[in-house]
Structures are given as C-alpha cells and as structure tokens.
Amino acid sequence: MPEQRKPPAGSASTDPPGSAPENVAVIDATTPQDDRPRGLRARHPLLVYIVVRLGVSVLLILGVTLITFILTNLVPSNPAASALGERASSDPAAVAAFNAKYGLDKPLPQQYVIYLSRLAQLDFGDSTQTHNPVAKDLGSAFPATAELALTALTIASVLGVGLGLWAALRQRKFVDQAVRVVSIIGISTPTFWLALIVYYLFFYKLGWFPSSGRLDPQFNPPKDHTGFYTIDALIAGRPKVFWNAVGHLILPASVLVLYTVGLLARFARTAVLDVLGSDYITAARAKGLSARRVTFGYILRGALLPILTVVGLTFGSLLSGAVLTETVFAWNGLGQYAFKAATTLDLQAIMGVGIVVGVTYIAINFVVDLLYGVIDPRVRNR
Amino acid sequence: MTEPLKAEFVAKRQLIRWPVAWRQPLTMIGLVIVAIWLVVAVFGVLLEPHDPLVGATPDRLLAPSAEHLFGTDSLGRDVLSRVIAGARVTLPLSILLVVLSMVIGTVLGALAGYFGKAVDEIIMRIADLVFAFPTIILAMVVTAALGPGLENAVLAILLVSWPQYARVTRSLVLGARNSEYVIANRLLGVGVVRSLTRDILPNIAAPILVLATLDFGNAVLLLSGLSFLGLGSVPPTPEWGAMVSDGVANFDSWWIATFPGLAILTIVMAFNFLGDSLRDALDPRSRRATTGRAV
Numbered sequence: 043m044p045e046q047r048k049p050p051a052g053s054a055s056t057d058p059p060g061s062a063p064e065n066v067a068v069i070d071a072t073t074p075q076d077d078r079p080r081g082l083r084a085r086h087p088l089l090v091y092i093v094v095r096l097g098v099s100v101l102l103i104l105g106v107t108l109i110t111f112i113l114t115n116l117v118p119s120n121p122a123a124s125a126l127g128e129r130a131s132s133d134p135a136a137v138a139a140f141n142a143k144y145g146l147d148k149p150l151p152q153q154y155v156i157y158l159s160r161l162a163q164l165d166f167g168d169s170t171q172t173h174n175p176v177a178k179d180l181g182s183a184f185p186a187t188a189e190l191a192l193t194a195l196t197i198a199s200v201l202g203v204g205l206g207l208w209a210a211l212r213q214r215k216f217v218d219q220a221v222r223v224v225s226i227i228g229i230s231t232p233t234f235w236l237a238l239i240v241y242y243l244f245f246y247k248l249g250w251f252p253s254s255g256r257l258d259p260q261f262n263p264p265k266d267h268t269g270f271y272t273i274d275a276l277i278a279g280r281p282k283v284f285w286n287a288v289g290h291l292i293l294p295a296s297v298l299v300l301y302t303v304g305l306l307a308r309f310a311r312t313a314v315l316d317v318l319g320s321d322y323i324t325a326a327r328a329k330g331l332s333a334r335r336v337t338f339g340y341i342l343r344g345a346l347l348p349i350l351t352v353v354g355l356t357f358g359s360l361l362s363g364a365v366l367t368e369t370v371f372a373w374n375g376l377g378q379y380a381f382k383a384a385t386t387l388d389l390q391a392i393m394g395v396g397i398v399v400g401v402t403y404i405a406i407n408f409v410v411d412l413l414y415g416v417i418d419p420r421v422r423n424r
Numbered sequence: 425m426t427e428p429l430k431a432e433f434v435a436k437r438q439l440i441r442w443p444v445a446w447r448q449p450l451t452m453i454g455l456v457i458v459a460i461w462l463v464v465a466v467f468g469v470l471l472e473p474h475d476p477l478v479g480a481t482p483d484r485l486l487a488p489s490a491e492h493l494f495g496t497d498s499l500g501r502d503v504l505s506r507v508i509a510g511a512r513v514t515l516p517l518s519i520l521l522v523v524l525s526m527v528i529g530t531v532l533g534a535l536a537g538y539f540g541k542a543v544d545e546i547i548m549r550i551a552d553l554v555f556a557f558p559t560i561i562l563a564m565v566v567t568a569a570l571g572p573g574l575e576n577a578v579l580a581i582l583l584v585s586w587p588q589y590a591r592v593t594r595s596l597v598l599g600a601r602n603s604e605y606v607i608a609n610r611l612l613g614v615g616v617v618r619s620l621t622r623d624i625l626p627n628i629a630a631p632i633l634v635l636a637t638l639d640f641g642n643a644v645l646l647l648s649g650l651s652f653l654g655l656g657s658v659p660p661t662p663e664w665g666a667m668v669s670d671g672v673a674n675f676d677s678w679w680i681a682t683f684p685g686l687a688i689l690t691i692v693m694a695f696n697f698l699g700d701s702l703r704d705a706l707d708p709r710s711r712r713a714t715t716g717r718a719v
Binding site: 102105106109110113114117222223226227229230231232233234235236238239242246358359361362365366369370380381383384385387389392393395396399400403404 | 450549552553556557558559560561562564565566568569570571572641645648649652653654655665668669671672675678681682684685688689692693696697700
C-alpha cells in the first residue's frame with residue numbers, strides 16, 4: 043500500500059468515522075443520484091423494459107449456443123468421430139466431407155458463424171443413434187415433455203402455494219414444521235429413484251395405473267395438432283384416448299409434483315412471511331376486513347410476484363426432473379431421448395437437447411419477467 | 425508504522441446464532457445421520473459382509489435374507505456391501521466438490537463485488553450463462569463432451585455449481601464494501617487483499633458456509649444423477665446412482681434400486697436438514713417474521 047495514503051497517526055483517533063461523513067463520501071462512488079427515468083424510458087417504461095429483457099434473453103441464447111459450440115467442436119479430441127460414430131469416422135473421405143460441411147477446417151470465429159447459421163436453419167446435425175436429423179427427433183420429443191412438465195407445474199403450483207400459505211399463516215406451529223420437513227425430504231429425494239419406486243408400487247404391485255408409455259398399445263396416437271395427446275384426443279373427439287392419456291400422465295406427473303412441490307411451498311412460505319409484517323396488511327386487518335379477504339386479497343396478492351419468479355425457476359428443475367424420470371416411465375420425450383443419447387454418447391443429440399432445454403428455460407423466464415413488469419409498475423422503472 | 429493500523433473499526437459479524445440452531449430438532453437429526461454416514465465411509469471395509477465388487481453367478485438377484493440383508497444384484501454381488509462401499513465413493517467426491525466450488529465461487533464473487541466494473545461484468549455474465557441452464561442438463565452436456573467417467577462428472581458439476589457461491593459472495597461483498605470499518609481501514613492504508621481477507625470475508629463467511637451445507641445435497645444428487653444416466657461412474661464402481669440404474673434393468677428385484685436410493689436420500693436429507701436450520705439461525709428475515717402475527 044502506498045505510504046502517502048496513510049493519514050497522520052493522530053487523525054484516526056480524533057476523527058471517528060461517524061463524525062467525518064465528507065471523508066467517506068470521497069471514496070463512496072455510489073453517492074445518491076437522481077435516478078428518475080428520463081427520455082424514452084419515462085414515456086414508454088414498459089416498452090423499454092420489454093426491449094431490454096428481450097435483448098438480455100437473446101444474448102443468453104447466444105451464450106447457450108456458444109457453450110454447445112465449444113463442447114461439440116473444441117472439447118472432443120475428434121469432433122468428426124464423435125459426430126459420425128465409430129464406423130464412418132474410419133473412412134477418411136467421410137471425415138473430410140464432414141469437416142468441409144461444418145467448416146471445421148476454417149478459423150474458429152468463422153466456425154462459430156457457420157454453426158450459428160446452421161442452428162438458425164434448425165440443423166442440429168444427425169443423431170448417430172436414430173439416424174434421423176436431431177431436429178426431427180426433438181420436434182417429436184418436445185411436446186411429450188412439455189405436456190408432462192406443464193401438467194406437473196400446474197398441479198405443483200396450486201399445491202405448493204397453498205401449502206406455503208398455510209405454513210406461513212401457522213408459523214412455528216405444527217403445520218409449519220410438517221410442511222418444512224416434508225418439503226426438505228421432497229427436495230432431497232433423487233427423482234430417478236422416486237420414479238422407479240412409484241412405478242413399481244402403483245403399476246407393478248397394485249396395478250392402479252396403466253403401464254409405461256403415453257398410451258396403451260391398442261390405441262393409435264390422435265392426429266397431431268399440438269403434440270399433447272390429451273388435447274389432440276379432445277380435438278379428434280376420441281374420449282377413450284383422452285382418458286387413457288390422462289391415466290398415463292398421472293404417475294410420471296405425480297413424481298415431478300412430489301419433486302417440486304416442496305421447493306414451491308418453501309418459497310411461497312417465505313414470500314408470504316415477507317408480506318405478513320407489512321403495514322398495509324396491518325391496516326387491512328385494522329379496517330376489520332375478514333380473515334379470508336386479508337389472506338386472498340392482500341397477502342396472496344402481495345406475495346404473487348416472488349411466487350411467480352419461483353414458478354418460472356421451478357420449470358427448470360421440472361425439465362431436469364423430466365430428464366431423469368421419463369426413462370423409467372418410457373415416456374418418449376426429451377428426457378428419454380437425452381438418456382439414450384447419453385448412454386450411446388450421441389453428441390449431436392445431447393447438444394440438441396441442451397439447446398432446446400436452455401432456450402425453453404430462457405424463454406419461460408423471459409415470460410415471467412414480462413408478467414412481472416406488467417403486474418408491478420415499480421419493476422419497469424428500476 | 426504498521427502496528428497502529430490494526431483494525432480500529434470492527435464490524436458486527438454475520439454469525440450463526442448457535443442457541444437458535446441447537447433448539448431445532450432438525451439440527452440434531454441432520455448431525456446424527458451425517459455422523460453415521462461418515463463412520464460408514466471411514467470404517468466401511470470392516471462393516472462389509474461380502475466383497476462389494478465380486479459376486480457369484482448362482483447368487484444373482486437373490487431377495488433380501490439373513491445371508492444378504494439387502495439382497496444381491498444382477499451379478500450376484502451383495503447390495504448391502506455395495507451400499508456401504510458406495511459411501512467411500514460419494515462422500516469424499518461430494519466434499520471435494522463442495523469445497524472446490526465454494527473456494528472458486530467465493531474468490532470470483534469477492535473479486536466481482538469488490539472491483540465492480542469490467543471484472544464484475546465478465547464474472548457475473550459467465551455466471552448468468554450457467555444459470556441459463558437447468559443444472560443437470562448443463563452437467564450432462566459437459567460430461568458427454570468430455571467423455572463419461574467420475575473425474576469428468578466432478579469437473580462438470582464444478583462448472584455448474586460455482587456461480588451460486590459467486591452470486592451470494594458478490595452481493596455480500598457489495599454490502600460490506602462500503603461499510604464504515606472497511607472504508608476506514610482502506611483509508612488507513614490497508615491493501616486490497618488484506619481488506620478482502622481480513623475485513624470483509626470473516627464477516628460474510630457464515631452465510632457462505634450455510635450455502636455450502638445446502639449445496640452438499642445438490643452435489644450428491646448431481647453426481648448420482650449423472651451416474652444414473654451412465655455418464656458418471658464406470659462399472660464396477662459401487663456408485664449409488666449407477667446401482668439404481670441397475671435396478672431399472674432388473675425391475676422385478678426391487679431391492680437392487682431401493683437401498684442405494686435410500687442411501688442417497690438419507691445423506692442428502694441430513695445435509696439439507698442441517699443447512700436449513702443453520703440458515704434459520706442466520707437469516708435476520710426469519711427472525712423479523714417470527715414477530716409477525718398470523719391471521
């Protein structure tokens with residue numbers, strides 16, 4: 043440390059920090075500023091907010107592609123071999139053609155641009171395992187996972203927020219402790235194991251629910267509109283198929299609900315507790331409003347924003363859970379595809395799953411951010 | 425003239441309020457389970473009734489009995505011995521993972537928070553990128569590219585787990601950086617390294633350690649998840665996730681998957697119990713909330 047920056051020896055004792063605010067201000071660069079928005083931001087705060095969030099999301103998506111680019115083209119010692127598989131990579135002509143096609147003989151930045159333009163055309167390469175274009179496989183796997191994840195998310199949100207609210211209102215009482223312990227156990231349970239146990243008990247031993255897959259073998263999948271078997275069956279007017287698809291959804295969705303409901307309950311509890319101490323809640327109570335009015339009109343409304351964020355984040359753990367759960371239930375979604383790809387080291391397919399899941403996750407959080415901005419005007423001006 | 429500079433301005437540390445932590449039954453339950461598993465990991469060799477790696481073909485898929493308390497797997501190996509041996513695989517690796525990611529994350533987060541500007545931007549944008557993926561997906565993608573194996577799985581988990589420490593440390597350092605005692609000591613000529621390690625870090629260490637306790641469970645779950653996917657341990661290593669995966673292939677024999685799964689559940693749960701009550705003893709928010717009246 044430079045000597046000249048030391049103050050005279052006596053000064054420290056005669057000037058306690060509290061009595062010398064001007065000294066502190068010299069170092070403290072974050073002096074209060076006028077942070078009222080100006081210009082475009084003042085006139086169209088929501089628009090600016092949306093554009094900024096959109097920009098951030100696009101940058102993140104670019105980052106995701108940068109990661110998968112590095113992992114496919116730089117990390118493996120021989121990208122051609124890992125993309126083509128054992129047999130084809132022993133053929134020099136095939137390797138040369140591959141390198142030329144993907145520009146692997148060009149400088150790195152140019153390789154990345156080629157990679158990006160391929161992704162933009164939805165060319166994720168070919169799967170060495172299914173021999174299909176990865177994009178085609180992902181297209182059929184994605185709706186299956188989405189149907190499962192959205193079903194689980196809906197149930198888990200309702201249950202989780204309800205439990206969290208209940209626990210917060212009964213803070214430090216038995217219900218609170220019970221919700222706490224149960225949710226920690228939920229977070230601690232390995233999903234892939236839970237899936238196996240649930241499947242073994244409720245299908246194999248008890249026979250309460252149909253076996254694995256999305257439909258019984260005697261049914262043909264309904265005509266494809268949304269990729270969701272339940273909705274497509276309703277559109278096609280096939281109630282039997284609809285109920286069968288619902289039956290197949292129950293077990294895997296329950297596993298994902300058990301896995302996420304604890305997390306949601308914990309966060310909902312904290313969010314509600316944050317609101318509980320607020321003056322406006324006290325005021326609402328002082329006005330003599332009924333307990334129900336205060337709970338649903340004031341507490342839950344105030345806690346809605348943080349809960350919304352958590353629901354968005356939970357979607358990520360649902361997708362993770364799906365990857366580990368689908369295999370057990372032979373649910374032919376992204377998870378089972380990723381599992382098969384991982385076990386056969388089908389690199390293009392794994393990266394495809396990574397990109398799709400990453401982009402979905404970013405998109406969900408973008409939507410959550412938007413809702414945030416729409417619901418809470420303060421967020422836009424931050 | 426260095427001695428008179430000894431910290432004149434001392435801050436209140438963010439400490440764990442141990443009396444509060446001890447009052448919680450979860451602390452005790454967590455500690456006991458962790459202690460049991462540590463004993464199993466250290467003295468496991470003495471406790472194993474059979475060889476965890478070698479089995480006899482006639483003994484394959486035996487149901488639990490007096491001879492094989494947890495039954496045998498598809499290669500005739502004793503499941504109980506493999507669960508015990510699994511503790512020696514999972515626990516050291518998870519401890520290594522948590523310590524490494526805590527050190528890396530804390531250093532990067534402290535640098536980001538202390539220096540701000542470009543350093544902050546670079547470190548935190550990389551962290552954001554990691555947060556753009558669900559963890560197991562990113563870990564899976566990285567392990568697949570590096571090639572399967574426990575070392576690469578550990579590397580991948582390290583890559584996805586440091587940013588949470590960086591985020592927490594950064595915000596804690598931001599909060600402490602401009603407090604009077606830090607500024608005063610800076611004015612007295614205390615250097616950057618000393619300011620960070622002596623003035624700031626001791627005061628923010630407790631929340632980071634609580635995070636590490638909670639992260640231990642994540643490390644175990646990620647490690648066993650990757651092994652379940654076939655990307656982690658290589659046979660015949662007795663890794664719990666890989667053992668559950670063996671149970672999927674031999675669906676009728678429920679014991680193959682059930683016991684290693686319970687092993688994962690109990691150790692993760694114990695650390696989460698512990699971390700949760702420590703966080704409770706730390707978090708001023710929950711202290712304030714206890715005074716809030718219920719409806």
